[in-house]
Amino acid sequence: MLRYALERLLTAIPTLLLLITLAFFLIRLAPGGPFDAERALSPEIEQNLNQLYHLDEPLPLQYFRYLGQILRLDFGPSFQYRDWTVNQLIAQGFPVSLTIGGLALLLGLLAGVLIGMLAALRQNHWLDYLLMSLAMAGLSIPAFVLAPILVLLFAVHFGWLPAGGWEWRLQYMLLPILTLAMPLVAYVARLTRASMIEVMRTGFIRTARAKGLPLHQIVLRHAWKPALLPVVSYLGPAAAAVITGSVVIEKIFTIPGLGTYFVQGALNRDYTLVLGVVIFYGMLIILFNLLVDLLYAWMDPQIHLDSREGY
Amino acid sequence: MGRLGDWRQRRQHNRRRSLWRDALGRLLRNRAALLASVLLLLILLLVTAGPLLSPWDAEIPDWDKASMPPDLSSRHWFGTDAIGRDLFVRVLEGGRVSLLVALLATLVSLVIGVSYGAVAGYFGGRLDAMMMRLVDILYAMPFLFFVILLMVIFQRNILLIFIAIGAINWLDMARIVRGQTMSLRHRGFVQAAEAIGVQPGFIISRHIVPNLLGVVVVYATLTIPQIMLMESFLSFLGLGVQEPATSLGALVSDGAQEMQTAPWTLLFPASLLALTLFCFNFIGDGLRDALDPREHL
Numbered sequence: 001m002l003r004y005a006l007e008r009l010l011t012a013i014p015t016l017l018l019l020i021t022l023a024f025f026l027i028r029l030a031p032g033g034p035f036d037a038e039r040a041l042s043p044e045i046e047q048n049l050n051q052l053y054h055l056d057e058p059l060p061l062q063y064f065r066y067l068g069q070i071l072r073l074d075f076g077p078s079f080q081y082r083d084w085t086v087n088q089l090i091a092q093g094f095p096v097s098l099t100i101g102g103l104a105l106l107l108g109l110l111a112g113v114l115i116g117m118l119a120a121l122r123q124n125h126w127l128d129y130l131l132m133s134l135a136m137a138g139l140s141i142p143a144f145v146l147a148p149i150l151v152l153l154f155a156v157h158f159g160w161l162p163a164g165g166w167e168w169r170l171q172y173m174l175l176p177i178l179t180l181a182m183p184l185v186a187y188v189a190r191l192t193r194a195s196m197i198e199v200m201r202t203g204f205i206r207t208a209r210a211k212g213l214p215l216h217q218i219v220l221r222h223a224w225k226p227a228l229l230p231v232v233s234y235l236g237p238a239a240a241a242v243i244t245g246s247v248v249i250e251k252i253f254t255i256p257g258l259g260t261y262f263v264q265g266a267l268n269r270d271y272t273l274v275l276g277v278v279i280f281y282g283m284l285i286i287l288f289n290l291l292v293d294l295l296y297a298w299m300d301p302q303i304h305l306d307s308r309e310g311y
Numbered sequence: 312m313g314r315l316g317d318w319r320q321r322r323q324h325n326r327r328r329s330l331w332r333d334a335l336g337r338l339l340r341n342r343a344a345l346l347a348s349v350l351l352l353l354i355l356l357l358v359t360a361g362p363l364l365s366p367w368d369a370e371i372p373d374w375d376k377a378s379m380p381p382d383l384s385s386r387h388w389f390g391t392d393a394i395g396r397d398l399f400v401r402v403l404e405g406g407r408v409s410l411l412v413a414l415l416a417t418l419v420s421l422v423i424g425v426s427y428g429a430v431a432g433y434f435g436g437r438l439d440a441m442m443m444r445l446v447d448i449l450y451a452m453p454f455l456f457f458v459i460l461l462m463v464i465f466q467r468n469i470l471l472i473f474i475a476i477g478a479i480n481w482l483d484m485a486r487i488v489r490g491q492t493m494s495l496r497h498r499g500f501v502q503a504a505e506a507i508g509v510q511p512g513f514i515i516s517r518h519i520v521p522n523l524l525g526v527v528v529v530y531a532t533l534t535i536p537q538i539m540l541m542e543s544f545l546s547f548l549g550l551g552v553q554e555p556a557t558s559l560g561a562l563v564s565d566g567a568q569e570m571q572t573a574p575w576t577l578l579f580p581a582s583l584l585a586l587t588l589f590c591f592n593f594i595g596d597g598l599r600d601a602l603d604p605r606e607h608l
Contacts, residue, residue, distance in 0.1 A: 015448045022452070026460045136596075140588035142540055144547045144560075145581040148567040156571060236451075244455040248544060252567070263548055266459045278456045286451050 008293050012286045019282040020070060023275050024063055053079070053272075066275075075276035080268045086276035093258035094280075096166060100249070100257065101242045104177045108184025108238070113231060115185065116192025117219065120227075123197055131189065138186030143245055147179045147252045164254040176253045180245050184238055188231055196227040225299055232296050236289040243281055334525070337601040344597020351590040354583070358406040367397030370555045378573045390575045392565065401557055402580050406587065408558040412473045413538040417531055419477025420538075424484025425527060429515050431485070432492025443489065446482050454479060458541070462550045469552050472545075476538060484530055491523050525602045532595035536588045543584060559584040 050056045054065060069076055075086035119131040154175065155163035161171050199205060200223060208218045247259030258277060265273035338344055366386055373395035381390040389398035431442040458476055465471045495501060496519070504514050543560025545551035552558040559580050566577030 011444075011447075012451075015451045018448055019452055022457070023460065026457070136589065136592060137585075140536070140592055141585045142543060142563075142588075144544070144567070145563055145577075145585060148570050148577060152570055152574075240453060243453065247455070248547060251548060262456070263459070263550070266462065266550070274456075274460070278453060278460070281453045281456065282451070285453060289451060 004297060005290075005294055008290050012290060015286055016283065019286075020067065020275075020279055021063075023278045023282075024066060025059075027269075027271055027274060028059060053077070070279065075280070076272045078265075078270055078273045080265065080270040080273065086272050089261050089273060090258060090276065090280055093256060093261050096255060097243075097246050097250070097257035097259060100173060100176050100180060100255070101239075101246050103173065104180035104184065104245075105239060105242050107177060108181040108242075109188055109231070109235075111181070112185045112188025113192050113228065115189040117196055117224075117227070119189065120193045120196035120200065121215070121219070128193075132193065135186040135189045138182050139190075141182075143179045143183065144248050144252060146182060147175070147249065150175055150179060151252075164252070166253075166255045176249050176255060179252075180242060180249050183245070184241065188234070188238070191230050191234055192227065195230045196223065199223050199227045202226075229296065229300055232292060232299060235292045235295075236285065239288045240285050243285070334598075334601040338597055341597040341600065343593050344601075347590040347593035347597070350586070351594065354406070354587055354590065355410070358403045358410060361403040362400045365397060365400050367400050370396065372396050378569065378576070380573070381575055389579045390573070392576055393569055393573070398576060398579060402559075402562060402583055405557045405559045405562045405580060406583050408469075408552060408556065409539050409542055409560065409584070410587070412469060412542050412558070413535045415470070416473040416477035416480065416538045417534045419474050420481040420484060420534060421527065421531055423478060424481035425488050425520060425523065427481065428485035428488025428490075429492050429519050429523070432489035433496055433511065433515055433519060435493070435496075439489070443486075446485055449479075450482055455541075455544075458545065459550060462545065469556070472551075473538070473542070476541060480534065480538065484527070484534070487526055487530055488523055491526055492519055495519055495522055529595060529599045529602060532591060532598055536591040536595075539584070539588060539591075559587075 047056070054062055057065075066076075073087075075090070078084045078086050078089055081089060115131050115135070119128045122128045151163050154161045161175055166172055205218060205223060208222055213221075243259075246257060247263060249255070250257040250259040251263065258280075261273060262277045264270070265277065365388070373391070375395065376385075376387070376391050377395040378393055379385075379387055379391040379395070381388060387397050387399065389402060392398055392401065427442065427446075431439045457479060458472075461472055461475045465475065501514060501518055504518055539559075542551060542558060543563060546558050546560030547564040549564070552561050554561075562580035563577065563584060566573075566580055570577040
C-alpha cells in the first residue's frame with residue numbers, strides 16, 4: 001500500500017509540471033499585456049512596471065523564476081489587485097468556494113447513491129422510471145438555468161431565502177449548494193443504479209439470498225462495496241466538475257469565491273492570478289485523485305497495487 | 312421436408328440477424344430514444360428553416376417594442392427582448408449557433424480521439440504505455456480553466472475556440488477507441504491483412520476504424536450535449552459568443568437578468584437548450600443500449 005501510494009505520488013510530479021508549463025506558456029501567447037486596461041501610461045512607467053514584475057526578462061528565465069516560486073508555494077503578487085498577493089486572494093476566496101463545493105460534493109454523493117440504490121432495487125418499477133427520468137432531467141438542465149428559476153421561486157416569490165450575496169449562514173449557502181449538487185446527484189444516481197443492478201446479479205449475492213438473508217442486510221453487508229466502486233472512481237472528475245461549476249454558481253449568486261476572482265483575472269489578463277488559480281486547483285485535483293486511488297485500492301480487493309495496467 | 316425445412320428457415324433467419332440489425336431493432340423498441348430522435352429532427356428543422364417563417368430579423372432592434380410579451384397578432388411568437396428584437400428568431404439563431412459549434416467541436420474531438428486511440432491500441436507496447444500515460448496526465452488538468460485561457464488567447468473567435476475545445480476534449484474517445492482496437496487487432500481479418508503485408512496505416516484506416524463505428528457514434532452523441540453545455544456555460548460567463556451574434560447560453564444569460572420583468576426571455580431559450588440536451592442524452596443512451604445490451608450507467 002505504501003509503495004503504491006509513493007508510486008502514485010511520483011506520477012503526480014510530471015503531471016504538475018506539465019500543468020504549470022502549459023498554463024504559463026499559454027497565457028503568454030495571449031495578445032495584450034496586464035497593463036493594457038489603464039489608459040495613458042507613460043513608457044517610463046510601463047517599463048518600470050515591467051521591470052518590477054520581471055516581464056522584461058527573456059521568457060525561459062521568467063519561467064524558471066516562476067517554477068522556483070511555485071516550489072515555495074508563492075504565487076507572487078496580483079497584477080490587477082494592487083497591494084494583494086495571489087496567495088492572499090486565494091486565502092480570501094478559497095474558504096468560501098471550499099465550503100460550497102465540499103458540501104455540494106457531499107450532498108451530491110449521498111443523495112445520488114441513495115437514489116441510485118433505490119432505483120436499482122426497484123428495477124423497472126414505476127419508481128425506477130420516475131427517478132431515472134428525474135436524473136436525466138438533472139443532466140439536461142444546466143445549473144445556470146435552474147439557479148435563476150430557484151431564485152425566482154424561493155427568493156423573489158416566497159422570500160424565504162436571499163437571492164444572492166454571501167454571509168457565513170445557512171440561508172446564503174442553501175441555493176448555491178443545491179444547484180451545484182444537482183447534476184452530480186443525477187450522474188451519481190445513474191452510475192450507482194447501473195453498477196448496483198450488475199452486482200445484484202452476481203453469484204455471491206445469489207448465495208446471500210439463498211441462505212435467506214433479508215434484502216437490507218444483503219445491501220448493507222455485501223452489495224454496497226462493489227456497487228460503489230464506479231462512484232469512487234468518478235470522485236476525481238466529480239471534484240473537478242464541482243470546481244468548474246462553482247465558477248458559474250458564484251457568478252449567479254454573487255459569491256466572493258475563488259471562481260469569481262478567476263473569471264475577473266482572465267478578463268483582466270491578470271497573469272499571476274490566473275496562473276495561480278489554475279495551478280492551485282490543478283494541485284488540488286491531483287491530490288484528490290491520489291486520495292481516491294488509495295480509497296479505491298482499499299475497497300477493491302482485486303486491484304493489483306504493483307502494476308498500473310488498469311484500463 | 313417438414314422438419315428440415317423448418318430448420319433451414321430458422322437458420323436463415325438467424326443468419327440475417329447481424330449486429331446492426333439487432334441494434335436497430337433494439338433502438339426502435341426503445342420508445343424514449345425514438346421519441347427523442349423525432350424531436351431532435353424537428354428541432355434541427357426548426358433552427359434551420361424556422362427563421363424564414365417569421366417576418367422579423369434577429370439583429371434589428373425596435374425600441375418601441377422592447378420587452379413585449381409573446382403576442383400572436385404581431386407575429387412576435389416568443390415576444391421581444393430588452394431592446395425589441397424578435398425572440399423567436401433569436402432563439403432559433405442561438406440554437407443554430409449552439410448546435411453548429413457543438414457539432415464542429417465534436418468532429419474535431421472525434422478525429423483526434425479516434426486516430427490517437429487506434430494508433431495506441433494497434434501498436435501496443437511501449438508506445439501505447441507512453442501515449443496512455445500522457446492521456447492520464449491530461450486527465451488531471453483543470454479542463455475548463457484551460458478553455459478560459461484559450462478564450463483570452465483567441466480573442467473570443469467562437470470558431471477557433473470550439474476547434475480548441477474539440478482539441479482538448481478527445482481523451483474519453485481515445486480511451487474507448489484504444490480498448491476496442493486492442494480487442495480488434497487479434498481478430499482474424501486483421502491478422503490476415505497483416506499476414507499479406509498490408510501497411511499498419513492502411514490496416515488502421517480500412518480495417519480497424521470502420522469497425523469502431525458503433526462506439527464512436529455512441530460517444531459522439533454523448534459528446535455533443537457536453538460541448539453544448541460548455542458553450543452555454545462560457546457564453547453565460549460572458550466569455551463566449553459576442554453580440555450581435557448569439558447562442559442559447561448567451562440568451563439564457565440575458566434572460567436571467569430580466570426574468571423578473573420579462574420571464575419569457577429566460578423561458579424560451581432555456582427550454583430549447585434543455586430540450587435539445589435531453590434529446591441528445593436519450594439518443595446516446597438508447598444507442599449505447601442498442602449496440603451493447605449490457606447494463607450501463
